[in-house]
Amino acid sequence: MMSTAFDVSLTGIQPAKPTVSSQPEIARGDAFVKLENVALTYGRGEHRVHALDATDLSIERGDFVALVGPSGCGKSTILKLVTGLLRATSGYVFVGGRELGAEPIRVGMAFQNPTLLPWLKLRENVMLPLKIVPPFRQEYRSKRKTEFRDRIEALLEQVGLKGFSDKYPWQLSGGMLQRASLCRALVHEPQLLMLDEPFGALDQFTREELWSIMQSLWMTRRPTVLLVTHDLKEAAYLANRICVMQARPGRIISESVVSFPRPRTIAMSYDPEFAALTQRLRELIFDTRPTTTEAQQ
Amino acid sequence: MNQQLRRHIASAAVIIGFFVAWELLCIMFGIKDIVLPRPSEILITLWSRLPAIMPHAVQTLYTTLVGFALGIVFGVLLGAMVGSSRLAYDVAYPLLIGFSSIPKVAVVPIFVLWFGAGTVPAVLTAMILCIFPIVVNVATGLATTEPELEDVMRALKASRLDILLNVGLPRAMPYFFASLKVAVTQAFVGTVIAETVASNRGIGNLMMIASSSFDVPLVFAGLLVLAVLGVGLYVIFSFIEVRVTGWALRKDEFALGQ
Numbered sequence: 001m002m003s004t005a006f007d008v009s010l011t012g013i014q015p016a017k018p019t020v021s022s023q024p025e026i027a028r029g030d031a032f033v034k035l036e037n038v039a040l041t042y043g044r045g046e047h048r049v050h051a052l053d054a055t056d057l058s059i060e061r062g063d064f065v066a067l068v069g070p071s072g073c074g075k076s077t078i079l080k081l082v083t084g085l086l087r088a089t090s091g092y093v094f095v096g097g098r099e100l101g102a103e104p105i106r107v108g109m110a111f112q113n114p115t116l117l118p119w120l121k122l123r124e125n126v127m128l129p130l131k132i133v134p135p136f137r138q139e140y141r142s143k144r145k146t147e148f149r150d151r152i153e154a155l156l157e158q159v160g161l162k163g164f165s166d167k168y169p170w171q172l173s174g175g176m177l178q179r180a181s182l183c184r185a186l187v188h189e190p191q192l193l194m195l196d197e198p199f200g201a202l203d204q205f206t207r208e209e210l211w212s213i214m215q216s217l218w219m220t221r222r223p224t225v226l227l228v229t230h231d232l233k234e235a236a237y238l239a240n241r242i243c244v245m246q247a248r249p250g251r252i253i254s255e256s257v258v259s260f261p262r263p264r265t266i267a268m269s270y271d272p273e274f275a276a277l278t279q280r281l282r283e284l285i286f287d288t289r290p291t292t293t294e295a296q297q
Numbered sequence: 298m299n300q301q302l303r304r305h306i307a308s309a310a311v312i313i314g315f316f317v318a319w320e321l322l323c324i325m326f327g328i329k330d331i332v333l334p335r336p337s338e339i340l341i342t343l344w345s346r347l348p349a350i351m352p353h354a355v356q357t358l359y360t361t362l363v364g365f366a367l368g369i370v371f372g373v374l375l376g377a378m379v380g381s382s383r384l385a386y387d388v389a390y391p392l393l394i395g396f397s398s399i400p401k402v403a404v405v406p407i408f409v410l411w412f413g414a415g416t417v418p419a420v421l422t423a424m425i426l427c428i429f430p431i432v433v434n435v436a437t438g439l440a441t442t443e444p445e446l447e448d449v450m451r452a453l454k455a456s457r458l459d460i461l462l463n464v465g466l467p468r469a470m471p472y473f474f475a476s477l478k479v480a481v482t483q484a485f486v487g488t489v490i491a492e493t494v495a496s497n498r499g500i501g502n503l504m505m506i507a508s509s510s511f512d513v514p515l516v517f518a519g520l521l522v523l524a525v526l527g528v529g530l531y532v533i534f535s536f537i538e539v540r541v542t543g544w545a546l547r548k549d550e551f552a553l554g555q
Contacts, residue, residue: 083452109452115445119467119544128463132453168544184449194452 031058031094032224033082033192038091040077051077053249054091059224061191066227066239067252070285074250075228079194082226083107095192106133108190108223110198114177116169122180123165126152129188136188155183159213175206182210186217193218195227199234208266211237215263232278233269236260244284254284334514339521342514350503354522357488357500360416361526364423365484372428372480373473376435380469381461386436397429402490409495419491419499426487427480434476438469471545474538481530485523 040052052074059065067075080086081093084107096105108129116125130136130148140148156165159179169177178198185193195214199207215238218225229235235242236258244254258277260268268274316336322328323335330338343350378385379393401422408418442465450460492501500519507515539546 084454085448085451107452107454109449111445111448113445115443115449117446117449117464117467119470119542128449129453131463132450132455132459170544188453 032061032063032096033057033059033226034092034094035078035081036092036094038081038088038093040074040081040086041089050249052081053251055251057243057252059226061224062222064218064225064227064238064240066229066235066242067245068229068232068235068242068281068285069245069250070247071230072250073245073247075230075245076196077250079109079196079226079228082192083109083194105192106188106190107192107194108185108188109194110178110181110185110196112197112200114169114174114181116177116180116184118169120168121165122156122161122167122169122172123149123152125169126156126165126180126183126187129184133188152183152187155187156180158217159183159210175202175210178202178206178210179213182214182217186221186223189221190223193223193225195225195229197229200229200231207231207234212263212266214238219262232281235281236274236277237264237266237269242281244281256281331511331513334517338514339517343518343521346515346518350500350518350522353498353500353503353519354526356416356498357485357492357523358526360419360492360499361423361481361484361488361530364420364487365427365481367420368424368427368431368480368484369477371424372431372476373435375428376432376469376473377439377461377466379432380436380439381457381465386440389432393429393432396425401426401487402494405491405494408491414495414497416496416498418495419488419501422491423484423487426490427484430476430479430483431473434472435469438472439465442468471538471542474534474542477534477538478531481534482527485527485530489523 035055035057037054037056038052039050039054042049042051055074055078057065057078067078069075077086081088082095116122117128120128127144127148130144131140136148153162153165156162156179159182161176161179161183164172164176169180172180178201182198185195199210202210211234218238225239227235227238239258242256242258243252244256245251246253256277260274320335320337323333334342375389375393379389380386404425405418405422408421412418412421439461446464446468447460450464455463488499489501489504492499493505496502500523504516504519507513507519
């Protein structure tokens with residue numbers, strides 16, 4: 001039944017073209033997130049680091065895309081570019097069909113560490129986006145004890161944190177904090193959800209449980225998701241499309257479509273098709289790694 | 298609980314023992330009042346002259362608190378500036394360190410020249426003495442805020458003010474309260490210095506007059522009043538500190554108490 005469960009298509013390696021076109025058009029088709037020829041360089045002179053080399057990427061609205069690759073390949077850089085935490089050295093980043101910053105798109109972000117504010121209770125931590133992001137910001141004072149509070153209790157219950165909203169972060173385990181962090185990323189109904197290895201620091205059981213929670217959250221809310229991870233199984237389990245990246249200079253070398261039916265289960269991940277997909281991805285990443293002699297130079 | 302009570306009793310016993318030893322040593326070696334009065338004499342003097350001492354104590358407390366309040370306001374503002382801007386940091390730090398190196402006694406006559414003798418120079422001296430630890434601590438607290446916490450806010454497109462109010466300042470609170478405990482005692486020092494040099498009221502002035510008439514027990518009574526006031530304010534701020542910044546101490550009382 002899963003004969004053509006995946007197909008791997010190489011997009012080909014493009015040379016760096018730091019050209020800046022004169023005037024970008026405003027409308028960009030259907031792609032919700034679009035990176036056009038985006039490059040990013042840190043530092044100057046001898047300390048220049050090419051974090052990202054002329055990269056193109058487009059993500060449809062409501063899609064779930066995973067970025068995988070060796071460490072230091074610029075996965076997180078792409079995430080930060082799309083979120084606006086970093087500015088591209090050249091090229092264009094479009095979110096919602098416009099250049100970044102033109103229109104406020106609600107973005108949710110979860111990091112590798114839970115990064116909850118230690119002085120706030122779990123409820124107040126999860127409520128933080130509602131305090132900051134319009135249009136919730138305007139209603140924060142009037143609704144924080146009623147509607148917003150109920151919404152957060154419901155969300156916490158959905159991730160298995162019912163009854164913990166009055167606890168402080170230091171009273172909870174790492175897995176619980178990461179759940180709360182996911183809630184915080186989702187509470188303001190973001191059109192765009194950025195996940196920067198949010199399950200990386202967890203034990204395997206918690207991780208698999210959170211994958212399933214993440215999947216059901218995505219299926220019910222359908223935000224556009226960009227997931228950065230170095231766990232190929234995670235990428236294959238969660239994403240619709242997997243982009244493999246190469247390091248130094250960072251660029252996307254291959255895109256694979258994952259077409260396992262949803263909701264996917266952990267049992268599926270032991271399926272031969274699934275294993276073949278992760279094995280294929282592993283080989284792609286292995287092939288692109290610089291050899292030891294190269295790395296020593 | 299029982300152990301905690303025993304600890305309190307032990308520490309109280311040592312403190313009382315210190316005064317008892319002082320008393321006994323003075324009697325044993327026949328030390329005169331004019332050199333070092335006995336604690337009992339100081340207490341008797343304090344009690345019998347209380348009506349005369351009281352207005353001075355109130356004056357000193359008032360001056361100190363006003364100076365301290367001003368110190369907090371300007372200290373936090375300056376600290377927020379220094380801690381969140383590279384330029385302000387580079388400009389303000391050398392100035393601050395230079396300024397805090399000046400002996401404050403030397404500044405009092407200038408204040409007197411500008412504002413006349415009395416309460417104003419004392420308030421200002423208290424303020425400038427307590428401002429330095431506050432600025433340094435608030436700035437340190439802001440500067441050491443984890444970038445990840447700021448990224449959370451920046452991903453939400455929060456303004457710099459939002460980040461300061463929701464992440465920076467709460468994060469700096471433990472540093473701020475640590476500095477308050479130092480600052481409040483410094484404010485007392487500032488007030489008394491100014492009162493000693495140029496004022497006709499306050500404990501500093503009282504001690505000045507008492508020592509010039511060799512009324513040494515009264516001088517020590519003045520010192521006792523200052524010490525009690527200082528300890529009292531310290532205790533108050535420690536209490537507030539636990540309430541506000543318990544998250545940093547991970548106190549269970551903080552988590553349970555409202």
